[in-house]
Amino acid sequence: MTSGAAEPADCVAANEWICAEYVRTRGPELAEATVQHVWITVTSVGIALLVAFPLALAARRWRAAAGPVLGLTTVLYTIPSLAMFALLLPVLGLSAAVVVTGLVLYSLTLLVRNILAGLAGVPGEAREAARGMGYGPARLLFGVELPLALPGILAGVRIATVSAVSLTTVGAIVGYGGLGNLIYSGMNSLFKPEVLTASALCVVLAVGFDVALLALQRLLTPWTPGRPRRPGGLRARLRGRARLGKAA
């Protein structure tokens, strides 16, 4: 169908999967969707982090709170994304708040678990030493425990962010799905390059966030080795990843 390189615009008309002409002519639309995707993801994980910290600290401080907090976040996590957005619709109306709130609720599960695990992994000796040096509870938390728990917490942030990038696409049902909006409209008009380009950009975004957060972790915790290579390191990593992570 294409008559060589002389007629590059043909691939839009021919509805070909890979089409440079589509990317060139719809640049602004793609950029706008990407920007929406990024701010929905970043806002959601940011808010989730702000909510997860007090929840995790409460669950650690009062044993009685741990069960309900973990149980409730797990139940929320089981609810499929389309149903979650649909349930939030009458409360929040057709707005970006529906998508952001849904993603906050999903990220909470991952973050609360990882913050608790990170804090539980702080060596008792470090805690005792800080207490012996006269550290109060607040200084102990922010000066000793949180920095030591940071690798575990950031691992949770990475999983939550990558999941959020993927789940944001479902927000297209209420019109705030970032790149998902393009997938949705491409689905309705059977426009292949739009669907493939938006999907590929989603994966690029997810990988980009993952790499950036890994770099941030290396920067913030220069004392940890580049790759965890303790005995059973791979197994421990696998176990952590095994159950967590939500795709739909």
Added chain:
Amino acid sequence: MGVLAETWAWLTDGAHWSGAGGVWQRLGEHLVLTGLCLAVACAVALPLALWLGHIGRGGALAVNLSNAGRAVPTFAVLVLLTLTPLSEYGMLPTVIALVLFAVPPLLTNAYVGMREADRDVVEAARGMGMSAGQLLWRTELPLAYPFIMTGLRSAAVQIVATATLAALPGGGGLGRLITAGFRLYDTAQVVAGAVLVASLALAVEGLLVLLDRVCDPMRGRTRAARAASPSAPPLKAAL
């Protein structure tokens, strides 16, 4: 709360449950699709994971697969597959997408379970003269059981969720009630559909937790050993 009352009215109206496109039909579609895809995913992932775990190879595959499963949006894969010529074969694109997203949790968990099986116990069993088959069936599998069940549970919940999304590109299932509600600007139907979908997901999760307890090969034995195994989602952070 007007919406709550309307949703209740929608759910208690028998006309919405029976007939073509009614709740019963959509629920049936959802369950058949979920069962079929879970069976296919198990048939693909479990033998492979057990074999890889048994010979102790493929750890990188297990990690990368679960990472990829998280980074690729299910909605995108569903739509991409529906736009291929595969869509001429009815539900096939949906089935492929559902199986694709159910394989990573099954494979990764089963693989980890096999590798986590206490090596000393496995070595002792080997020393007792167990054959490779006996080793697998009588030692490694029972030890890996909690992990395999965790994988089965996340895969099932994942399939229920993805099957809901399949309604967007025109598939069946309970998600259809939600998408149809959006098209009709019928908030009560949207919320009613969402309540049904959420209930189904929680019921499937609950049922599999029960199944886990009933089928547990270590039932009633050594509580201490079970305490260390992740029947509940593991708290260990992923590094």
